[in-house]
Amino acid sequence: MPLTDTQIRKAKPTDRLYRLTDGGGLFPAVTPAGGKIWRLRYEIEGKEKTLVLGPYPDISLQEAREARVAQKRLLREGRNPAEEKKRGLRAVNIAANVTFEHLAREWHGINKGHWTPPHASDVLRSLERDVFPLLGARDVRTITVPEVLAVLRDIEARPAIETAKRVRQRMSAVFVHAIASGLADNDPAAIVERALKPLVKGRQPAITNLDLAREIIQRVDDTPAHPANKLAMRLLALTALRPGALITTPWGEFEDLDRDNPIWRVPAARMKMRKALKDDSSRDHFVPLSRQAMDAIRCLRTVTGRGPYVVPNGRSAHRPASENALGYLLNRAGYHHRHVPHGWRAAFSSVMNERFPADRHIIDLMLAHAPKDRVEGAYNRAEHMTRRAELAQEWADLLMDGQRPAAELVNGPRRASPLKMLASA
Incomplete structure (x- = not known):
């Protein structure tokens, strides 16, 4: 039976492309992405061919049927509809819907719900900055490999080799989307992958020797800076948390501070993981707090305790600090290109795995590393808290041996800064 608009409109995508038949070789193909593309099967010189007419509902059911009649007329005249299409004699003009920018935004709209908002924004911004100005208005079918x-x-020349590789992946995904939608035949971005400059990707600069790590703490303490930044650096070193999680910490995440086993519970929403997992409270990250970490927290409270964030922004107490503030502090202490805030995680991992190799799985839990296999995946983020607390205290005792008390940092040497102490507000 002939199709109806209701049938086409209500057709749902599946894992595979499938077709709805209207008769006479005409059918809309329903793509896994949810698009509906009109196609026409026909035979010429004994071979079956398929002609792409364009997307539904841009091309209505009635227009698709009219196109079928027109293409059948060409066949009766001995002309190949595909060849006529290449020469620009199409029954329906869908040029506005096959530009690279149109399809890129369509692809982005389909996928952004599976990404975190920052990543979704980064993906679109990279295309708007680097691709759309040059290729955005082009018909996706005419874009060449060169x-x-x-x-x-151009991106590599900035130089931004890693960015170039990411943009290539995103361009390739757009071309694949176009191919799946029946609007393109090839992916030129896939072909250029091996032509790009190699990325020599090393670890972020980190000092992992225990004695040198202690020296970092000493030199940071001696560097003129706001006490909130010094105490934040100390807390970061003691907990081996990711810097991005530390700087957005509200005071309410610390639990049982007045008891024997104080805990810092970081919600999954603020941890580095797939968006689909961020609403799962069972994936909250539990950080046992050593005595030295507690000292740093108590001192931070005297400095910033009247605001919502443990480490507030220098210009506004109601915004979190910039991660750059901690990086600049290390640079001024003499560690530019030698140690970054994230490097404390490598220091903790190296020292503790060397001293406690049997606790490798638990150390990975403390670092909130994604499990590498199903066995490790059985470890819950809240498990083994007794041993995790013991290891946290061992690390703190090792790192802070010979260091000055946290309280001395509150009144230590400062650097001119817009940061104002909230305690005096």
């Missing part, structure tokens, strides 16, 4: 490579070479 043109794609030229876009990526």
Whole structure:
């Protein structure tokens, strides 16, 4: 039976492309992404061919049927509809819907719900900045391999080799989306992958020797800076948390501070993980707090305790600090390109795995590393808290041996800064 608009409109996507038949070789193909593309099967010179007419509902059911009649007329005249299409004699003009920018935004809209908001924003911004100005208005079917490579070479020249590779992956995903939608035949971004400059990707600069790590603490303490930043650096070193999680910490995340086993419970929403897991409270990260970490927290409270954030922004107490503030502090202490805030995680991992190799799984839990296999995946983020607390205290005792008390940092040497102490507000 012939199709109806209701049938086409209500057709749901599945894992595979499938077709709804209207008769006479005409059918809308329903893509896994949810698109509906009109296609026409026909036979010429004994071979079956398929002609893409365009997307539904941009091309209505009635228009698709009219296109079927027109293409059948061409066949009766001995003309190949596909060849006529290549020469621009199409029954329906869908040029506005096959530009790279149109399809890129369509692809982004389909996928952004599976990404975190910052990542979704980064993906679109990279295309708007680096690709759309040059190729955005182009018909996706006419973009060539050399043109794609030229876009990526411009990014490499900044230099931003890693960014070029990410943009290539995103461009390739757009071309694949176009192919799946029946609007393109090839992916020129896939072809250029091996033509790009190699990325020599090393670890972030980190000092992992225990004695040198102690020296970092000493030199940071001696560097003129706001006490909130010094205490935050100390807390970061003691907990081996990711810097991005530390700087957005509200005071309410610390639990049982007046008891024997104080805990810092970081919600899954603020941890580095897939968006689909961020609403799962069972994936909250539990950080046992050593005596030295508690000292740093108590001192921070005297400095910033009247605001919502443990480490507030220098210009506004109601915004979290910039991660750059901690990086600049290490740079001024003499560790530019030698140790970054994230480097404390490598220091903790190296020292503790060397001293306690049997606790490798638990150390990974403390670092909130994603499990590498199903066995490790059985470890819950809240498990083994007794041993985790013992290891946290061992690390704190090792790192803070010979260091000055946290209270001395509150009145230590300062650097001119817009940061104002909230305690005096």
